Amino acid sequence: MAAIEAAGLTKAFGSVQALDGLDLEVPDGSVCGLLGPNGAGKTTAVRILATLARPDVGTASVGGHDVVRYPQRVRSVIGLAGQHAAVDEDLTGRENLFILGLMHHLGRRGARARAAGLLDQFGLADAADRLVKTWSGGMRRRLDVIGSLIVTPLVLFLDEPTTGLDPRSRADIWATIGTLAAEGTTVLLTTQYLEEADRLCDQIVIVDSGRVTTHGSPGALKDALGSRVDVTVADGADLTAASAVVVRFAQRPPSLEPSENRLTAAIAAGAVTLPELVRELDAAGVAAQDVSIRRPTLDEVFLDHTGERAIEREVVA
Amino acid sequence: MTTVSATSARTPARSAVVDGLAAAERLLTKLRHDPAAISMTVGAPVVMVLIFGYIFGSAITAPGGNYRAYLIPGLYATIAANILPSMVAVARDNSRGVVDRFRSMPITRAAVPTGQALATALYGLISFVLMGLCGLAVGWRIHNGPADAAAALGLLVLFQFAMIWVGIYLGLVIGKEETAAQSSILIFPITMLSNVFVPTAGMPAWLRAIADWNPISAVAAAVRHLFGNPVGPTNGAWPLEHPVIACLAWTALLLIIFVPLGTARYARR
Numbered sequence: 001m002a003a004i005e006a007a008g009l010t011k012a013f014g015s016v017q018a019l020d021g022l023d024l025e026v027p028d029g030s031v032c033g034l035l036g037p038n039g040a041g042k043t044t045a046v047r048i049l050a051t052l053a054r055p056d057v058g059t060a061s062v063g064g065h066d067v068v069r070y071p072q073r074v075r076s077v078i079g080l081a082g083q084h085a086a087v088d089e090d091l092t093g094r095e096n097l098f099i100l101g102l103m104h105h106l107g108r109r110g111a112r113a114r115a116a117g118l119l120d121q122f123g124l125a126d127a128a129d130r131l132v133k134t135w136s137g138g139m140r141r142r143l144d145v146i147g148s149l150i151v152t153p154l155v156l157f158l159d160e161p162t163t164g165l166d167p168r169s170r171a172d173i174w175a176t177i178g179t180l181a182a183e184g185t186t187v188l189l190t191t192q193y194l195e196e197a198d199r200l201c202d203q204i205v206i207v208d209s210g211r212v213t214t215h216g217s218p219g220a221l222k223d224a225l226g227s228r229v230d231v232t233v234a235d236g237a238d239l240t241a242a243s244a245v246v247v248r249f250a251q252r253p254p255s256l257e258p259s260e261n262r263l264t265a266a267i268a269a270g271a272v273t274l275p276e277l278v279r280e281l282d283a284a285g286v287a288a289q290d291v292s293i294r295r296p297t298l299d300e301v302f303l304d305h306t307g308e309r310a311i312e313r314e315v316v317a
Numbered sequence: 318m319t320t321v322s323a324t325s326a327r328t329p330a331r332s333a334v335v336d337g338l339a340a341a342e343r344l345l346t347k348l349r350h351d352p353a354a355i356s357m358t359v360g361a362p363v364v365m366v367l368i369f370g371y372i373f374g375s376a377i378t379a380p381g382g383n384y385r386a387y388l389i390p391g392l393y394a395t396i397a398a399n400i401l402p403s404m405v406a407v408a409r410d411n412s413r414g415v416v417d418r419f420r421s422m423p424i425t426r427a428a429v430p431t432g433q434a435l436a437t438a439l440y441g442l443i444s445f446v447l448m449g450l451c452g453l454a455v456g457w458r459i460h461n462g463p464a465d466a467a468a469a470l471g472l473l474v475l476f477q478f479a480m481i482w483v484g485i486y487l488g489l490v491i492g493k494e495e496t497a498a499q500s501s502i503l504i505f506p507i508t509m510l511s512n513v514f515v516p517t518a519g520m521p522a523w524l525r526a527i528a529d530w531n532p533i534s535a536v537a538a539a540v541r542h543l544f545g546n547p548v549g550p551t552n553g554a555w556p557l558e559h560p561v562i563a564c565l566a567w568t569a570l571l572l573i574i575f576v577p578l579g580t581a582r583y584a585r586r
Contacts, residue, residue, distance in 0.1 A: 050421045051420070051421060051586060052417055052421060052586050053586050071586075072423055075421055075422055075423040075424075076423040078421065080418065080421040082414045082418065083414065084413055084414035085413075085414070086413060086417060086418040087415075088343070088347060090347040090350055090351055091346055092350075099339055099342060099343045099346070102339035102342065103335075103336055103339045103340070103419070103424055104422070105332070147418070148418075
């Protein structure tokens with residue numbers, strides 16, 4: 001069964017079309033990343049699925065419950081960590097979780113025990129009794145994520161969980177998400193960090209202008225984009241000559257980075273082998289310092305799918 | 318990781334009480350940590366009594382001769398009418414995503430704002446007591462019996478509860494803490510435009526009409542009446558001639574309008 005299903009979600013705010021027929025299917029127990037530029041509609045999609053907003057058109061269900069007709073049922077199976085760290089700065093970390101525990105009807109003793117358990121488990125026990133306003137941004141964000149785990153959710157929504165965090169804090173959040181996923185919680189996260197999606201997600205959905213442009217596993221998305229050629233030349237003057245060689249195999253004119261003496265080009269998978277390319281460059285008199293053929297990074301996939309609206313295809317994982 | 322699920326059955330009534338108490342506890346715990354807010358609660362009545370009682374009082378001839386006996390009940394009314402604390406707190410929660418978090422939880426819709434209103438009202442009760450102590454120190458006295466005094470306090474608490482709901486609704490509509498805090502500049506004149514500081518009799522007719530029908534005037538007049546303090550001329554204005562009824566009517570009207578508005582706004586999506 002799909003933990004999250006959405007069909008044709010449409011939502012406008014005034015003249016801004018935030019969602020324009022978004023479809024989504026997230027299998028039970030998987031981690032799905034909604035990837036897209038600012039304003040692509042990621043947050044609106046999460047808000048509709050988490051019952052904070054209604055779609056103008058379209059249907060969605062979470063955990064089998066229709067989000068419009070049975071919001072209270074949906075709320076009892078989800079956790080949400082929104083874009084801001086929704087923690088009370090004027091309370092300690094322990095009090096934050098304790099109050100949420102009371103609201104989840106764990107009782108005073110249960111709420112206290114749950115708060116202590118979560119703080120221990122996620123390494124916040126030392127700071128637990130300090131006011132949250134004295135905590136670092138990374139710790140607050142973790143507390144926010146933990147706050148959505150008071151009652152273990154079937155489906156967890158994380159809206160840009162690591163935006164603005166230092167690498168250490170990001171790694172901590174990743175570990176938290178990994179733990180949850182391993183225990184079978186379905187996770188839908190939005191992110192602008194491709195590394196994050198690549199690392200955490202079973203499925204990546206690229207969203208632009210309120211609709212899905214591409215979806216698939218990170219590997220399948222990269223495969224679909226063929227390969228990339230990087231050539232670094234010793235002398236910047238050779239860059240044009242190198243470009244003239246590479247363009248013969250490329251799908252588009254190579255992009256040049258003169259400051260790095262480097263060019264990058266997208267090629268179809270198997271368009272050229274590495275020895276062949278090196279020979280061709282040598283024949284053209286290019287002193288290549290470094291030549292490589294590799295899979296595209298997720299960044300490149302992302303740019304291809306959000307920069308160029310013409311590309312609208314579906315990748316089957 | 319250990320898996321936890323809610324243990325108690327969620328019957329609607331039980332849910333509402335548990336959720337509301339949790340929301341109230343949240344606010345009270347916050348206030349306990351916030352020495353600045355507490356000192357404001359303690360300090361504000363003292364400052365108000367000193368500024369208005371002695372600076373203004375030195376130049377104002379009050380009904381009954383003792384300006385401070387006239388002023389203190391008026392200050393009670395201004396405290397009761399102060400929508401800022403609830404408005405700012407709710408706007409703050411809204412701008413920080415806390416309201417969204419509560420909305421995404423299986424909580425009874427009305428419980429969070431109701432709990433918040435109750436906690437704020439409890440805190441307001443402390444302000445009333447402190448104001449009373451200040452008042453006693455500067456010569457204000459309760460002249461009627463304990464029943465009337467209790468009735469006066471009851472009216473104040475009820476009216477404040479209604480005004481807290483106004484604050485909750487406006488806080489949600491405004492949505493930003495800074496904007497909510499800045500709106501105090503608009504709220505202050507509304508308090509001044511009443512019989513709190515001076516009797517309305519000397520005002521120009523059009524201004525007097527507004528001041529006489531200002532709910533805060535009705536509250537101040539009702540409290541003065543019940544405590545047996547000087548009430549000032551009523552100018553034949555109905556709310557000032559029947560202050561207790563007027564005060565209750567205003568309270569009921571505000572509750573009827575703003576409890577549903579605030580609750581609906583809280584639940585809106």
